[in-house]
Amino acid sequence: MVFVAVVQMKSSEDKQDNLQQSVEYIKQAAAAPNKASMVCFPEFQMAFSPSTQRASELSKLAETIRGNFVTTLRRAAKADRVEVLATLYEKAVGNRVYDTAVVISNKGTITSVYRKLHLYDALGFKESKKLIPGKKLVGPAKTAAGNIGVLICYDIRFPELSRLLTAKGARVLVAPSGWVQGPMKEEHWQTMLKARAIENGSYVIAPDQVGNIYAGRSMVIDPFGVVCLDMDQREGMEIVEIDLAKIAKVRQSLPLLKNRRTDIYRLETR
Template sequence: MKTALIQQKYHGSKETTVAHTVAQIETASHNGADLIVLQELHQTEYFCQHEATRSFDYARSFREDLAFWSSVAKRNEVVLVASLFEERAPGLYHNTAVVFDTDGSLAGKYRKMHIPDDPGFYEKFYFTPGDLGFEPIDTSLGRLGVLVCWDQWYPEAARIMALKGAEMLIYPTAIGWFDEDPEEEKTRQKESWTTIQRSHAVANGIPILSCNRVGFEADPSEALDGIRFWGGSFVCGAQGEILAQADDRSETILTADIDLKRTKEVRDIWPFLRDRRIDAYADLLKRYCD
Protein backbone atom coordinates (compact mmCIF):
# COMPACT_ATOMS: atom_id res chain seq x y z
CA MET A 1 0.00 0.00 0.00
CA LYS A 2 1.41 3.39 -0.95
CA THR A 3 0.48 6.09 1.52
CA ALA A 4 0.80 9.88 1.35
CA LEU A 5 0.63 12.41 4.18
CA ILE A 6 -0.06 16.03 3.19
CA GLN A 7 1.93 18.27 5.54
CA GLN A 8 1.05 21.89 4.87
CA LYS A 9 0.65 25.35 6.34
CA TYR A 10 -2.42 27.57 6.50
CA HIS A 11 -2.61 29.74 3.39
CA GLY A 12 -4.56 32.70 4.76
CA SER A 13 -8.11 31.61 3.91
CA LYS A 14 -10.17 28.45 3.73
CA GLU A 15 -10.56 28.76 -0.03
CA THR A 16 -6.84 29.12 -0.75
CA THR A 17 -5.87 26.43 1.72
CA VAL A 18 -8.38 23.94 0.34
CA ALA A 19 -7.24 24.63 -3.22
CA HIS A 20 -3.66 23.92 -2.20
CA THR A 21 -4.70 20.69 -0.47
CA VAL A 22 -6.63 19.47 -3.50
CA ALA A 23 -3.62 20.12 -5.74
CA GLN A 24 -1.43 18.11 -3.37
CA ILE A 25 -3.93 15.24 -3.32
CA GLU A 26 -4.00 15.20 -7.11
CA THR A 27 -0.20 15.04 -7.21
CA ALA A 28 -0.08 12.25 -4.64
CA SER A 29 -2.73 10.27 -6.49
CA HIS A 30 -0.95 10.74 -9.82
CA ASN A 31 2.19 9.35 -8.17
CA GLY A 32 0.37 6.21 -7.09
CA ALA A 33 -0.85 6.89 -3.55
CA ASP A 34 -3.66 4.58 -2.43
CA LEU A 35 -4.26 6.18 0.99
CA ILE A 36 -3.97 9.93 1.62
CA VAL A 37 -4.03 11.48 5.10
CA LEU A 38 -4.67 15.16 5.82
CA GLN A 39 -3.69 17.02 9.00
CA GLU A 40 -6.03 18.05 11.82
CA LEU A 41 -8.54 20.81 10.90
CA HIS A 42 -6.80 21.14 7.55
CA GLN A 43 -9.30 23.53 5.96
CA THR A 44 -8.61 26.52 8.21
CA GLU A 45 -6.17 28.05 10.62
CA TYR A 46 -5.84 26.37 14.00
CA PHE A 47 -8.55 28.58 15.51
CA CYS A 48 -8.28 27.04 19.00
CA GLN A 49 -5.46 29.42 19.97
CA HIS A 50 -8.15 31.64 21.49
CA GLU A 51 -11.81 31.45 22.44
CA ALA A 52 -14.09 33.20 19.95
CA THR A 53 -17.70 32.24 19.23
CA ARG A 54 -17.36 33.45 15.63
CA SER A 55 -15.08 30.46 14.96
CA PHE A 56 -18.09 28.17 15.33
CA ASP A 57 -19.13 29.44 11.90
CA TYR A 58 -16.48 27.15 10.40
CA ALA A 59 -18.53 24.12 11.51
CA ARG A 60 -21.72 25.23 9.79
CA SER A 61 -20.48 24.01 6.40
CA PHE A 62 -19.89 20.47 7.67
CA ARG A 63 -22.37 18.82 5.30
CA GLU A 64 -21.06 20.77 2.33
CA ASP A 65 -17.51 19.87 3.33
CA LEU A 66 -18.44 16.18 3.45
CA ALA A 67 -19.78 16.34 -0.09
CA PHE A 68 -16.73 18.24 -1.32
CA TRP A 69 -14.09 15.88 0.09
CA SER A 70 -16.15 12.90 -1.01
CA SER A 71 -15.90 14.17 -4.58
CA VAL A 72 -12.14 14.70 -4.20
CA ALA A 73 -11.66 11.11 -3.01
CA LYS A 74 -13.80 9.76 -5.84
CA ARG A 75 -12.15 11.85 -8.54
CA ASN A 76 -8.69 10.74 -7.44
CA GLU A 77 -9.74 7.15 -6.61
CA VAL A 78 -8.07 7.19 -3.19
CA VAL A 79 -9.01 6.41 0.37
CA LEU A 80 -8.95 9.86 1.98
CA VAL A 81 -8.71 10.70 5.69
CA ALA A 82 -9.99 14.23 6.30
CA SER A 83 -10.35 16.24 9.52
CA LEU A 84 -13.41 18.48 9.82
CA PHE A 85 -15.18 20.73 12.32
CA GLU A 86 -18.63 19.17 12.80
CA GLU A 87 -21.75 21.02 13.88
CA ARG A 88 -23.98 18.29 15.23
CA ALA A 89 -26.55 20.75 16.57
CA PRO A 90 -26.45 24.41 17.62
CA GLY A 91 -24.05 24.58 20.55
CA LEU A 92 -22.82 21.00 20.00
CA TYR A 93 -19.63 20.59 18.01
CA HIS A 94 -17.03 17.87 17.42
CA ASN A 95 -13.51 17.59 16.08
CA THR A 96 -14.25 14.84 13.57
CA ALA A 97 -12.06 12.69 11.33
CA VAL A 98 -13.87 11.42 8.25
CA VAL A 99 -12.79 8.59 5.96
CA PHE A 100 -13.89 8.36 2.33
CA ASP A 101 -13.39 5.28 0.19
CA THR A 102 -12.14 5.27 -3.40
CA ASP A 103 -15.68 5.62 -4.78
CA GLY A 104 -16.36 8.67 -2.61
CA SER A 105 -18.58 6.79 -0.20
CA LEU A 106 -18.39 7.64 3.51
CA ALA A 107 -16.55 4.70 5.05
CA GLY A 108 -16.89 6.07 8.58
CA LYS A 109 -16.02 8.83 11.00
CA TYR A 110 -14.39 9.27 14.37
CA ARG A 111 -15.04 12.05 16.88
CA LYS A 112 -11.98 13.09 18.87
CA MET A 113 -12.23 11.58 22.34
CA HIS A 114 -9.48 13.33 24.32
CA ILE A 115 -9.87 17.11 24.30
CA PRO A 116 -6.96 19.29 25.54
CA ASP A 117 -7.19 22.63 27.29
CA ASP A 118 -3.83 24.39 27.49
CA PRO A 119 -2.52 27.88 26.67
CA GLY A 120 -2.92 28.27 22.92
CA PHE A 121 -4.86 24.99 22.66
CA TYR A 122 -8.31 25.87 24.03
CA GLU A 123 -10.14 22.95 22.47
CA LYS A 124 -12.55 22.33 25.34
CA PHE A 125 -14.23 25.64 24.41
CA TYR A 126 -14.99 24.29 20.94
CA PHE A 127 -15.28 20.51 21.00
CA THR A 128 -17.54 18.08 22.82
CA PRO A 129 -15.70 14.82 23.59
CA GLY A 130 -16.47 12.11 21.06
CA ASP A 131 -19.20 9.55 21.69
CA LEU A 132 -18.48 7.04 18.90
CA GLY A 133 -15.85 5.19 20.88
CA PHE A 134 -12.68 3.68 19.48
CA GLU A 135 -14.04 1.90 16.44
CA PRO A 136 -11.85 1.06 13.41
CA ILE A 137 -13.17 2.04 9.99
CA ASP A 138 -13.36 -0.56 7.23
CA THR A 139 -12.23 0.54 3.76
CA SER A 140 -11.29 -1.15 0.51
CA LEU A 141 -7.65 -0.93 1.65
CA GLY A 142 -8.19 -2.44 5.08
CA ARG A 143 -9.33 -1.58 8.59
CA LEU A 144 -8.09 1.85 9.73
CA GLY A 145 -7.77 2.93 13.34
CA VAL A 146 -8.27 6.68 13.05
CA LEU A 147 -7.60 8.89 16.08
CA VAL A 148 -6.93 12.63 16.35
CA CYS A 149 -3.97 14.58 17.79
CA TRP A 150 -4.29 14.62 21.63
CA ASP A 151 -5.51 11.01 21.37
CA GLN A 152 -1.98 10.08 20.30
CA TRP A 153 -0.68 10.39 23.88
CA TYR A 154 -3.01 7.69 25.22
CA PRO A 155 -1.93 4.04 24.95
CA GLU A 156 -5.46 2.95 25.88
CA ALA A 157 -6.88 4.44 22.66
CA ALA A 158 -4.25 2.77 20.49
CA ARG A 159 -4.67 -0.56 22.27
CA ILE A 160 -8.44 -0.66 21.91
CA MET A 161 -8.21 0.15 18.20
CA ALA A 162 -5.69 -2.68 17.81
CA LEU A 163 -7.82 -5.11 19.82
CA LYS A 164 -10.71 -4.35 17.48
CA GLY A 165 -8.65 -5.28 14.44
CA ALA A 166 -7.19 -1.98 13.23
CA GLU A 167 -4.43 -2.75 10.73
CA MET A 168 -2.78 0.64 11.21
CA LEU A 169 -3.21 3.74 13.36
CA ILE A 170 -3.69 7.16 11.75
CA TYR A 171 -3.32 10.47 13.59
CA PRO A 172 -4.30 13.78 11.92
CA THR A 173 -2.48 16.29 14.13
CA ALA A 174 -1.94 19.98 14.92
CA ILE A 175 0.91 20.37 17.39
CA GLY A 176 3.74 22.85 17.71
CA TRP A 177 5.85 24.89 20.07
CA PHE A 178 6.16 28.51 21.15
CA ASP A 179 9.17 30.38 19.74
CA GLU A 180 10.05 31.71 23.18
CA ASP A 181 10.55 28.19 24.58
CA PRO A 182 14.19 27.11 25.11
CA GLU A 183 15.63 24.95 22.35
CA GLU A 184 16.14 22.11 24.82
CA GLU A 185 12.44 22.13 25.71
CA LYS A 186 11.43 22.18 22.04
CA THR A 187 13.60 19.13 21.43
CA ARG A 188 12.15 17.29 24.42
CA GLN A 189 8.58 18.00 23.32
CA LYS A 190 9.03 16.87 19.74
CA GLU A 191 11.01 13.76 20.68
CA SER A 192 8.32 12.84 23.21
CA TRP A 193 5.66 13.24 20.53
CA THR A 194 7.47 10.95 18.12
CA THR A 195 8.43 8.41 20.77
CA ILE A 196 4.94 7.93 22.23
CA GLN A 197 3.49 7.19 18.81
CA ARG A 198 6.27 4.83 17.81
CA SER A 199 5.67 3.03 21.11
CA HIS A 200 2.05 2.45 20.08
CA ALA A 201 3.34 0.78 16.92
CA VAL A 202 5.68 -1.44 18.93
CA ALA A 203 3.16 -2.36 21.65
CA ASN A 204 0.49 -3.29 19.12
CA GLY A 205 2.57 -4.54 16.20
CA ILE A 206 0.99 -2.25 13.59
CA PRO A 207 2.13 0.73 11.47
CA ILE A 208 1.52 4.37 12.46
CA LEU A 209 0.79 7.34 10.18
CA SER A 210 0.99 10.76 11.86
CA CYS A 211 0.25 13.87 9.77
CA ASN A 212 1.02 17.25 11.37
CA ARG A 213 0.63 20.80 10.10
CA VAL A 214 3.58 23.14 9.67
CA GLY A 215 4.30 26.87 9.77
CA PHE A 216 3.74 29.78 12.12
CA GLU A 217 0.21 30.95 13.02
CA ALA A 218 -0.16 34.10 15.09
CA ASP A 219 -2.56 34.23 18.03
CA PRO A 220 -5.38 36.60 16.96
CA SER A 221 -6.05 37.56 20.57
CA GLU A 222 -2.37 38.53 21.03
CA ALA A 223 -2.40 36.85 24.46
CA LEU A 224 0.43 34.73 23.05
CA ASP A 225 2.67 35.34 20.05
CA GLY A 226 1.38 32.23 18.32
CA ILE A 227 2.26 28.62 17.56
CA ARG A 228 4.97 27.35 15.23
CA PHE A 229 3.68 23.97 14.13
CA TRP A 230 6.62 21.62 13.97
CA GLY A 231 5.63 19.39 11.07
CA GLY A 232 7.65 16.21 11.49
CA SER A 233 4.92 14.06 9.95
CA PHE A 234 6.05 10.45 9.83
CA VAL A 235 5.20 6.87 9.01
CA CYS A 236 6.63 4.00 11.04
CA GLY A 237 6.36 0.25 10.74
CA ALA A 238 5.13 -2.40 13.13
CA GLN A 239 8.37 -2.37 15.14
CA GLY A 240 8.41 1.40 15.38
CA GLU A 241 10.98 1.76 12.60
CA ILE A 242 10.77 5.08 10.75
CA LEU A 243 9.79 4.53 7.11
CA ALA A 244 9.52 8.21 6.18
CA GLN A 245 9.64 11.52 8.06
CA ALA A 246 9.19 15.15 7.05
CA ASP A 247 11.20 18.09 8.37
CA ASP A 248 9.86 20.72 10.79
CA ARG A 249 9.36 23.62 8.37
CA SER A 250 8.47 22.48 4.82
CA GLU A 251 5.19 21.77 3.12
CA THR A 252 5.54 18.32 1.66
CA ILE A 253 3.86 15.20 0.37
CA LEU A 254 5.36 12.47 2.52
CA THR A 255 5.06 9.03 0.94
CA ALA A 256 5.77 5.58 2.31
CA ASP A 257 5.00 2.01 1.30
CA ILE A 258 3.37 -0.14 4.00
CA ASP A 259 3.42 -3.93 4.01
CA LEU A 260 0.46 -5.04 6.12
CA LYS A 261 1.72 -8.65 6.06
CA ARG A 262 4.49 -7.63 8.46
CA THR A 263 1.99 -7.33 11.31
CA LYS A 264 1.69 -11.12 11.55
CA GLU A 265 5.45 -11.56 11.33
CA VAL A 266 6.09 -9.01 14.08
CA ARG A 267 3.35 -10.28 16.37
CA ASP A 268 4.61 -13.83 15.99
CA ILE A 269 8.02 -12.86 17.36
CA TRP A 270 6.74 -10.28 19.87
CA PRO A 271 3.42 -11.77 21.12
CA PHE A 272 2.42 -8.92 23.41
CA LEU A 273 -1.28 -9.62 22.87
CA ARG A 274 -0.80 -13.22 23.97
CA ASP A 275 0.86 -12.28 27.25
CA ARG A 276 -1.53 -9.54 28.35
CA ARG A 277 -2.87 -10.11 31.87
CA ILE A 278 -6.44 -9.02 31.23
CA ASP A 279 -7.44 -10.46 34.62
CA ALA A 280 -5.21 -7.90 36.39
CA TYR A 281 -6.02 -4.61 34.63
CA ALA A 282 -9.17 -3.49 36.48
CA ASP A 283 -7.33 -0.49 37.95
CA LEU A 284 -7.12 1.02 34.46
CA LEU A 285 -10.80 1.91 34.83
CA LYS A 286 -10.02 4.19 37.79
CA ARG A 287 -9.03 7.85 37.47
CA TYR A 288 -6.23 7.28 39.99
CA CYS A 289 -5.40 4.54 42.46
CA ASP A 290 -5.35 6.25 45.87
Protein backbone atom coordinates in the same frame (compact mmCIF):
# COMPACT_ATOMS: atom_id res chain seq x y z
CA MET B 1 2.15 -3.69 -0.31
CA VAL B 2 0.16 -0.48 -0.53
CA PHE B 3 1.19 3.15 -0.88
CA VAL B 4 -0.11 5.86 1.44
CA ALA B 5 0.34 9.60 0.90
CA VAL B 6 1.05 11.73 3.97
CA VAL B 7 0.29 15.44 3.71
CA GLN B 8 2.12 17.92 5.92
CA MET B 9 0.36 21.21 5.33
CA LYS B 10 0.28 24.74 6.68
CA SER B 11 -3.41 25.49 6.82
CA SER B 12 -4.32 29.14 6.51
CA GLU B 13 -7.42 30.84 7.92
CA ASP B 14 -8.92 30.68 4.40
CA LYS B 15 -11.10 27.56 4.22
CA GLN B 16 -11.47 27.65 0.45
CA ASP B 17 -7.73 27.98 -0.11
CA ASN B 18 -7.10 24.96 2.14
CA LEU B 19 -9.77 22.99 0.28
CA GLN B 20 -8.23 23.81 -3.09
CA GLN B 21 -4.80 22.73 -1.87
CA SER B 22 -6.29 19.49 -0.53
CA VAL B 23 -7.86 18.64 -3.87
CA GLU B 24 -4.50 19.25 -5.56
CA TYR B 25 -2.75 16.90 -3.13
CA ILE B 26 -5.31 14.20 -3.93
CA LYS B 27 -4.66 14.64 -7.66
CA GLN B 28 -0.90 14.48 -7.12
CA ALA B 29 -1.17 11.32 -5.02
CA ALA B 30 -3.27 9.61 -7.66
CA ALA B 31 -0.97 10.67 -10.50
CA ALA B 32 2.29 9.66 -8.80
CA PRO B 33 4.30 6.74 -10.31
CA ASN B 34 3.75 4.86 -7.04
CA LYS B 35 0.05 5.78 -6.94
CA ALA B 36 -1.25 6.14 -3.41
CA SER B 37 -4.21 4.05 -2.31
CA MET B 38 -4.96 6.56 0.45
CA VAL B 39 -4.20 10.21 1.20
CA CYS B 40 -3.98 11.20 4.88
CA PHE B 41 -4.38 14.85 5.89
CA PRO B 42 -3.50 16.45 9.25
CA GLU B 43 -5.82 17.83 11.90
CA PHE B 44 -7.18 21.34 11.22
CA GLN B 45 -7.07 20.71 7.48
CA MET B 46 -10.11 22.96 7.09
CA ALA B 47 -8.47 26.03 8.64
CA PHE B 48 -6.01 27.36 11.17
CA SER B 49 -7.83 28.78 14.19
CA PRO B 50 -5.65 31.42 15.88
CA SER B 51 -5.96 32.07 19.61
CA THR B 52 -7.61 35.40 18.85
CA GLN B 53 -10.49 33.71 17.01
CA ARG B 54 -13.65 33.50 19.11
CA ALA B 55 -15.65 30.31 19.47
CA SER B 56 -18.58 31.94 17.68
CA GLU B 57 -16.35 32.77 14.70
CA LEU B 58 -15.07 29.20 14.44
CA SER B 59 -18.63 27.91 14.73
CA LYS B 60 -19.63 29.99 11.69
CA LEU B 61 -16.70 28.52 9.75
CA ALA B 62 -17.64 24.93 10.68
CA GLU B 63 -19.72 22.66 8.43
CA THR B 64 -21.60 19.40 8.70
CA ILE B 65 -20.07 16.29 7.13
CA ARG B 66 -22.56 16.78 4.30
CA GLY B 67 -21.31 20.33 3.68
CA ASN B 68 -19.22 21.67 0.81
CA PHE B 69 -15.81 20.89 2.35
CA VAL B 70 -16.31 17.15 2.71
CA THR B 71 -18.51 16.90 -0.39
CA THR B 72 -15.73 18.41 -2.51
CA LEU B 73 -13.20 15.96 -1.08
CA ARG B 74 -15.61 13.09 -1.74
CA ARG B 75 -15.85 14.13 -5.38
CA ALA B 76 -12.05 14.30 -5.63
CA ALA B 77 -11.66 10.87 -4.02
CA LYS B 78 -14.13 9.37 -6.50
CA ALA B 79 -12.64 11.16 -9.53
CA ASP B 80 -9.10 10.04 -8.71
CA ARG B 81 -10.06 6.64 -7.27
CA VAL B 82 -8.18 7.16 -4.03
CA GLU B 83 -9.23 6.88 -0.40
CA VAL B 84 -8.98 9.99 1.75
CA LEU B 85 -8.70 10.62 5.47
CA ALA B 86 -9.75 14.23 6.01
CA THR B 87 -10.45 16.48 8.98
CA LEU B 88 -12.90 19.30 9.60
CA TYR B 89 -14.53 21.50 12.18
CA GLU B 90 -17.97 19.92 12.40
CA LYS B 91 -21.00 21.89 13.54
CA ALA B 92 -22.27 20.91 16.97
CA VAL B 93 -24.49 22.42 19.65
CA GLY B 94 -24.06 26.09 20.49
CA ASN B 95 -20.84 27.87 19.61
CA ARG B 96 -18.50 24.92 20.08
CA VAL B 97 -17.63 22.44 17.30
CA TYR B 98 -16.39 18.88 16.94
CA ASP B 99 -12.83 18.17 15.80
CA THR B 100 -13.75 15.45 13.31
CA ALA B 101 -11.96 13.01 11.02
CA VAL B 102 -13.74 11.27 8.15
CA VAL B 103 -12.62 8.32 6.05
CA ILE B 104 -13.74 8.52 2.42
CA SER B 105 -13.66 5.50 0.10
CA ASN B 106 -12.33 5.60 -3.45
CA LYS B 107 -15.96 5.62 -4.56
CA GLY B 108 -16.58 8.85 -2.68
CA THR B 109 -18.61 7.42 0.18
CA ILE B 110 -18.01 8.22 3.85
CA THR B 111 -17.08 5.01 5.64
CA SER B 112 -16.15 6.34 9.09
CA VAL B 113 -16.68 9.46 11.21
CA TYR B 114 -14.59 9.98 14.34
CA ARG B 115 -14.93 12.94 16.69
CA LYS B 116 -11.87 13.66 18.84
CA LEU B 117 -12.36 12.29 22.35
CA HIS B 118 -9.54 13.99 24.27
CA LEU B 119 -9.39 17.78 24.03
CA TYR B 120 -6.06 19.51 24.49
CA ASP B 121 -6.64 21.27 27.81
CA ALA B 122 -2.99 21.18 28.84
CA LEU B 123 0.31 23.04 28.71
CA GLY B 124 -1.40 26.43 28.53
CA PHE B 125 -4.03 25.45 25.94
CA LYS B 126 -7.78 25.13 26.41
CA GLU B 127 -9.34 23.50 23.34
CA SER B 128 -12.60 23.05 25.23
CA LYS B 129 -13.25 26.78 24.85
CA LYS B 130 -13.95 26.19 21.15
CA LEU B 131 -14.37 22.43 20.79
CA ILE B 132 -16.69 19.80 22.20
CA PRO B 133 -15.44 16.22 22.75
CA GLY B 134 -16.80 13.23 20.91
CA LYS B 135 -19.01 10.83 22.83
CA LYS B 136 -18.06 7.39 21.54
CA LEU B 137 -15.25 5.14 20.42
CA VAL B 138 -15.33 4.45 16.68
CA GLY B 139 -14.08 1.07 15.53
CA PRO B 140 -11.59 0.51 12.71
CA ALA B 141 -12.48 1.38 9.12
CA LYS B 142 -11.76 -1.02 6.24
CA THR B 143 -9.39 0.50 3.68
CA ALA B 144 -6.83 -0.58 1.11
CA ALA B 145 -4.22 0.01 3.84
CA GLY B 146 -5.96 -2.54 6.05
CA ASN B 147 -8.23 -1.89 9.00
CA ILE B 148 -7.32 1.57 10.27
CA GLY B 149 -8.02 2.97 13.70
CA VAL B 150 -8.32 6.75 13.80
CA LEU B 151 -7.26 8.96 16.68
CA ILE B 152 -6.55 12.69 16.65
CA CYS B 153 -3.49 14.50 18.04
CA TYR B 154 -3.84 14.70 21.86
CA ASP B 155 -5.46 11.23 21.75
CA ILE B 156 -1.93 9.89 21.18
CA ARG B 157 -1.11 10.59 24.83
CA PHE B 158 -3.74 8.08 25.98
CA PRO B 159 -2.42 4.58 25.17
CA GLU B 160 -5.67 2.86 26.11
CA LEU B 161 -7.39 4.37 23.05
CA SER B 162 -4.89 2.95 20.54
CA ARG B 163 -4.97 -0.41 22.36
CA LEU B 164 -8.78 -0.50 22.22
CA LEU B 165 -8.68 0.23 18.50
CA THR B 166 -6.08 -2.52 18.02
CA ALA B 167 -8.12 -4.98 20.09
CA LYS B 168 -11.07 -4.20 17.81
CA GLY B 169 -9.02 -5.15 14.75
CA ALA B 170 -6.95 -2.11 13.74
CA ARG B 171 -3.71 -2.99 11.98
CA VAL B 172 -2.77 0.59 11.17
CA LEU B 173 -3.27 3.61 13.44
CA VAL B 174 -3.72 6.99 11.75
CA ALA B 175 -3.34 10.10 13.89
CA PRO B 176 -4.01 13.38 12.04
CA SER B 177 -2.49 16.07 14.24
CA GLY B 178 -1.83 19.72 14.87
CA TRP B 179 1.02 19.16 17.35
CA VAL B 180 1.84 22.47 19.03
CA GLN B 181 5.48 23.53 19.37
CA GLY B 182 7.06 23.85 22.81
CA PRO B 183 9.72 22.51 25.18
CA MET B 184 10.11 18.74 24.77
CA LYS B 185 7.09 18.61 22.45
CA GLU B 186 8.93 17.08 19.47
CA GLU B 187 10.54 14.52 21.79
CA HIS B 188 7.12 13.60 23.22
CA TRP B 189 5.69 13.33 19.70
CA GLN B 190 8.39 10.99 18.41
CA THR B 191 8.51 8.88 21.57
CA MET B 192 4.76 8.33 21.78
CA LEU B 193 4.31 7.57 18.09
CA LYS B 194 7.03 4.92 18.34
CA ALA B 195 5.52 3.54 21.54
CA ARG B 196 2.02 3.27 20.04
CA ALA B 197 3.49 1.40 17.05
CA ILE B 198 5.65 -0.99 19.09
CA GLU B 199 3.13 -1.81 21.82
CA ASN B 200 0.39 -2.58 19.28
CA GLY B 201 2.46 -4.13 16.50
CA SER B 202 0.87 -1.61 14.14
CA TYR B 203 1.93 0.96 11.61
CA VAL B 204 1.37 4.49 12.88
CA ILE B 205 0.72 7.18 10.28
CA ALA B 206 0.80 10.68 11.73
CA PRO B 207 0.30 13.61 9.33
CA ASP B 208 0.91 16.91 11.13
CA GLN B 209 0.45 20.61 10.61
CA VAL B 210 3.59 22.69 10.00
CA GLY B 211 4.13 26.42 10.45
CA ASN B 212 1.94 28.77 12.46
CA ILE B 213 2.26 27.27 15.97
CA TYR B 214 2.83 23.68 14.90
CA ALA B 215 5.83 21.37 15.06
CA GLY B 216 5.69 19.53 11.73
CA ARG B 217 7.61 16.23 11.88
CA SER B 218 4.87 14.17 10.17
CA MET B 219 5.91 10.56 10.63
CA VAL B 220 5.23 6.97 9.66
CA ILE B 221 6.44 4.26 12.06
CA ASP B 222 6.45 0.55 11.25
CA PRO B 223 5.20 -2.17 13.68
CA PHE B 224 8.70 -2.75 15.08
CA GLY B 225 9.32 0.95 15.75
CA VAL B 226 11.35 1.76 12.64
CA VAL B 227 10.87 5.29 11.31
CA CYS B 228 9.75 5.02 7.67
CA LEU B 229 9.15 8.74 7.24
CA ASP B 230 10.00 11.97 9.05
CA MET B 231 9.06 15.08 7.09
CA ASP B 232 10.82 17.47 9.47
CA GLN B 233 9.66 20.98 8.47
CA ARG B 234 8.92 20.25 4.79
CA GLU B 235 5.51 21.39 3.66
CA GLY B 236 4.07 19.05 1.05
CA MET B 237 3.32 15.38 0.49
CA GLU B 238 5.32 12.16 0.71
CA ILE B 239 4.24 8.68 -0.38
CA VAL B 240 5.23 5.75 1.82
CA GLU B 241 5.04 2.03 1.17
CA ILE B 242 3.11 0.09 3.81
CA ASP B 243 3.98 -3.60 4.06
CA LEU B 244 0.86 -5.22 5.49
CA ALA B 245 2.62 -8.59 5.75
CA LYS B 246 5.08 -7.06 8.22
CA ILE B 247 2.26 -6.49 10.73
CA ALA B 248 1.51 -10.20 11.02
CA LYS B 249 5.23 -11.04 11.07
CA VAL B 250 5.99 -8.65 13.92
CA ARG B 251 2.93 -9.67 15.91
CA GLN B 252 4.01 -13.29 15.59
CA SER B 253 7.63 -12.74 16.66
CA LEU B 254 6.76 -10.17 19.36
CA PRO B 255 3.32 -11.38 20.50
CA LEU B 256 2.42 -8.53 22.85
CA LEU B 257 -1.27 -8.70 22.05
CA LYS B 258 -1.36 -12.46 22.60
CA ASN B 259 0.69 -12.29 25.82
CA ARG B 260 -1.62 -9.84 27.58
CA ARG B 261 -3.06 -11.17 30.86
CA THR B 262 -6.69 -10.60 29.99
CA ASP B 263 -7.61 -13.06 32.72
CA ILE B 264 -6.28 -10.51 35.20
CA TYR B 265 -7.03 -7.20 33.50
CA ARG B 266 -8.99 -6.02 30.50
CA LEU B 267 -10.02 -2.86 28.72
CA GLU B 268 -13.73 -2.20 28.80
CA THR B 269 -15.96 0.41 27.18
CA ARG B 270 -19.51 1.34 27.91
